[in-house]
Amino acid sequence: MPGLPLSHEEYKEEEEEDDDLEDIxxxxxxxxxxxxxxxxxxxxxxxxxxxxxxxxxxxPRDWPSGCLLPESSRDHRHVGDLQWHQTYEMDKLFETSLPPMRYTPCCDQDSVAQERCFHKPSPMLQLFCARIQTFLLADNTNTIEVYGYIAVRDSEDYRRNYLFNRSRDNPLTISSATDYLRLLSPKRGMSMKFDCLVEVDIRTKALSGDTDDKTLVDGCFDLIERRAALDVLSRSAVEGEHGALGFDLIIFRxxxxxxxxxxxxxxxxxxxxxxxxxxxxxxxxxxxxxxxxxxxxxxxxxxxxxxxxxxxxxxxxxxxxxxxxxxxxxxxxxxxxxxxxxxxxxxxxxxxxxxxxxxxxxxxxx
CATH class of the missing domain: 2.60.40 (Immunoglobulin-like)
Incomplete structure (x- = not known):
């Protein structure tokens, strides 16, 4: 998680107004x-x-913009040989095969009988919403069609856990008034026991008068458990060539x-x-x-x-x-x-x- 929260006075005043209500x-x-x-x-x-x-x-607490990892564009992230490419197994393009509810019944049945269950709560990532900001949505452009994917890779298997996944033939129409990406529920919970990586590739179909699609945000950023601010609802963004993608997220301790x-x-x-x-x-x-x-x-x-x-x-x-x-x-x-x-x-x-x-x-x- 990059840096420390922004400390501007306007946020402090609003936060103080909400403290009494939010703490009950x-x-x-x-x-x-x-x-x-x-x-x-x-x-x-x-x-x-x-x-x-x-x-x-x-x-949400405002955080500085996320920093994209080097060589994390779509042309490099799956073929690079940097340490982070190897750590997150970026050459594997499959969706996670791990299901949810893996430990709903405790797998240590004998231990449970002896009141010695070894399962414990652990750090987890929850992403609540994602919004697109782009200058392509000018006054004379009512809507744009976006496609691509957002996926999280965690240390459980480092495979894609999709939160957004649309093909060019099935784009999502957004406007300045409705700029949320319609997110999928993750296939399973996202572990932050060690670290995880967010992989983003969001594009817009060619606008009237253009011949090529444009890239809004393309890259990867990682969240490291030992550096993260835990139990803080945060708002962060990653910036791209023609836009920015904002997230509301929390990492539960x-x-x-x-x-x-x-x-x-x-x-x-x-x-x-x-x-x-x-x-x-x-x-x-x-x-x-x-x-x-x-x-x-x-x-x-x-x-x-x-x-x-x-x-x-x-x-x-x-x-x-x-x-x-x-x-x-x-x-x-x-x-x-x-x-x-x-x-x-x-x-x-x-x-x-x-x-x-x-x-x-x-x-x-x-």
Whole structure:
């Protein structure tokens, strides 16, 4: 993680204003009062009210721009012979094959019986959102189409864990008003036990009058556990030829992996319905956008009973509580973070639908 936080007075003043609210953990009754007061609200309005009322999410701390590693452009990163190329096994272009929930049941069954489980929470990376900034979105350019990928390589296997992955034939349209990249849920939790690397290659399709695609951001930067600021929600950016990519992220000191799966038990007759789902935590007050129209790459339509096609993986600080909220005005369901185990609860929608939400807890590193 580069450098120390920026220390400008404006940030200090805003941080002081938020301190009292952000330092108070959320209790279920706090959430209930908020839900009863707000009811259903559009996501943007609801997010603003959550910030004003509950302090969720915390204000990110600004960090200097990330420094791209030498010879980390797409033409060099996979064929170079520098130390970091070898460390992160950059010649391997495969997606990680490691699944989530690897240690949901403790693999040391005999040790568990003797109350000697050796699994522990460990540093984990959580990336909440990514936004594109570019001068190509000028006043006379309403939208641009972007494609490419963002992937994280960690010490579990140094293979790509995709957070964004779109081909040129399937670009994402963004504008100055909707500049979020629609992120994928990671395939598994991202370990920061030792280090990890973020690999970025984001391009835009040729604009009217141009003949070639343009590179917005292309390069790699690494996060080193012993140099990182832990337990601090941070906002950082990496700059490229025609733009910059900003991240909101946190590295939990004592993180555990939450895998969220859904099974719809009842769906009203008719044409199905769209769902939205977010998560937020009680103590650390992090906000997870699991299913929405702006930040997440996920089909939100439910047409019939059965398992939802996607699962969602999140890093949560150990001893915190994760609330799963379907953002329609009913009380969220809560799950206490743990090292091992599965907890399942049923949520009833206002339209009569019902879904069983299962959260599986695991560590990422043995």
């Amino acid at each position: 953990p959320l209790e279920p009754e706090d959430v209930l009062r908020f839900i009863q007061t707000v009811g259903y609200a559009e996501p943007s309005k609801r997010a603003r009210l959550m910030k004003e009322t509950l302090g969720v999410p915390r204000k 004592r993180g555990v992996e939450a895998t969220i799966c859904m099974n719809f038990l009842e769906v009203p007759d008719g044409d199905g319905f769209d769902i939205k789902m977010c998560g937020f935590t009680s103590i650390w007050k992090n906000l997870y956008a699991f299913i929405d129209d702006e930040q997440c790459e996920c089909d939100s339509f439910v047409s019939s009973v059965g398992k939802f096609a996607r699962y969602f993986v999140a890093a949560v600080q150990f001893d915190d509580t994760l609330f799963i909220d379907f953002m329609e005005g009913n009380m969220p369901i809560s799950f206490e973070a743990a090292i091992h185990g599965i907890e399942e609860k049923v949520y009833h929608f206002r339209n009569g639908a019902a879904v069983s939400v299962k959260v599986s807890w695991s560590t990422t590193h043995y």
